[in-house]
Amino acid sequence: MATVLALDIGNTTTRFGLLDAASPSSEVTLLGSCEVTTHTPLTTDEARIQLKQVLSELPVPQDAPLEGAILACVVPTLTDVWQRALAAVAPTRPLTVGPGLRSGIKLRFNDPSEVGPDRIADVVAARAAYGAPAVVVDLGTTTNFEAIDQTGSFYGGIIAPGVALGARSLAEAAARLPIIELRAPGRVLGRSTREAMQSGVVLGEAARIDGLLDAVLDELAGAGDKGRAGRQGDAHASRDAQADVPVILTGEHAAAIATLLRRPVIVDDALTLRGLALLWQSNQR
Known part of the structure; x- marks a missing residue:
């Protein structure tokens, strides 16, 4: 067993995961995880105290003490803080996802350095588990789409406001609109302000994801180059190709949104953390 601590520092939440990443050929297993609110500013001492509290609660095996740590951070002001905090508890130099770290993924981006570390971890884990x-x-602070093409490359993606951010923006921008609970209403046409907002925010998010998935899968299949008004055979081929592509949902709202989508999807709550452990694995050689 090779026990690895993975940290996924997001704009809203910070997730800690303890994983077994024994060897490049083994399946990475999540042993335990916990999630806290991301605080900024944060001192190194505060981060170190938080780490010790987390490690005291996570199931670190007695016969396999912590072997390494890896960090994905989308908040630039917190990267150095968490690097120093991890260095105090990890027996080896903590790794940080970014330029210089091997991922084994070709990034088809104009500037690969712009790609968020959590997105790279998602793609690494998705390709390893689902092909x-x-x-x-x-689904987090933002709703991110990450498309992996037939060659296994990170083909491109989409970044949109997340469902919680949308609800919060409505309440902040319009004086008479309340803060709402993020759940689907019983009907599309709301009969109260709260129902109407829930429909627009929650059902609207599901409809947006459905619509964007159609376009993303169409483009991955190559149908985008032919145009949507192509021959009937091309349309059938596009639908067949779409049906064969797995769609994986992860993040805070994944399970709730998955039930509202038209197409079958896979909910994988541990995707990002497993991807971080796989990145740690591939950089041990």
């Missing part, structure tokens, strides 16, 4: 092509939808 290629595949599409990941990560």
Whole structure:
């Protein structure tokens, strides 16, 4: 067993995961995880105290003490803080996802350095578990789409406001609109302000994901180059190709949104953490 601590620092939440990443050929297993609110600013001492509290609660095996740590951070002001905090508890130099770290994934981006570390972890884990092509939808502060093409490359993606951010923006921008609970209403046409907002925010998010998935899968299949008004055979081929591509949902709202989508999807709550452990694995040689 090779016990690895993975940290996924997001704009809203920070997730800690303890994983068994014994060897490149073994399946990475999540041993335990916990999630806290991301605080900024944060001192190194505060981060170190938080780490010790987390490690005291996670199931670190007695016969396999912590062997390494890896960090994905989308908040630039917190990267150095968490690097120093991890260095105090990890027996080896903590790794940080970014330029210089091997991922084994070709990034088809104009500037690969712009790609968020959590998105790279998602793609690494999705390709390892579900093959290629595949599409990941990560529902957090933002709703991110990550498309993996037939060659296993990170083909491209989409970044949109997340469902909680949309609800909060409505309440902040319009004086008479309340803060709502993020759940689907019983009907599309709301009969109260709260129902109407829930329909627009929650059902609207599901409809947006459905519509974007159609376009993403169409483009991955190559149908986008032919145009949507092509021959009937092309339309059938596009639908067949779409049906074969796994769609993986992860993130805070994945399970709730998955039940509202038209197409079958896979909910994988541990995707990002497993991807971080796989990145740690591939950089040990």
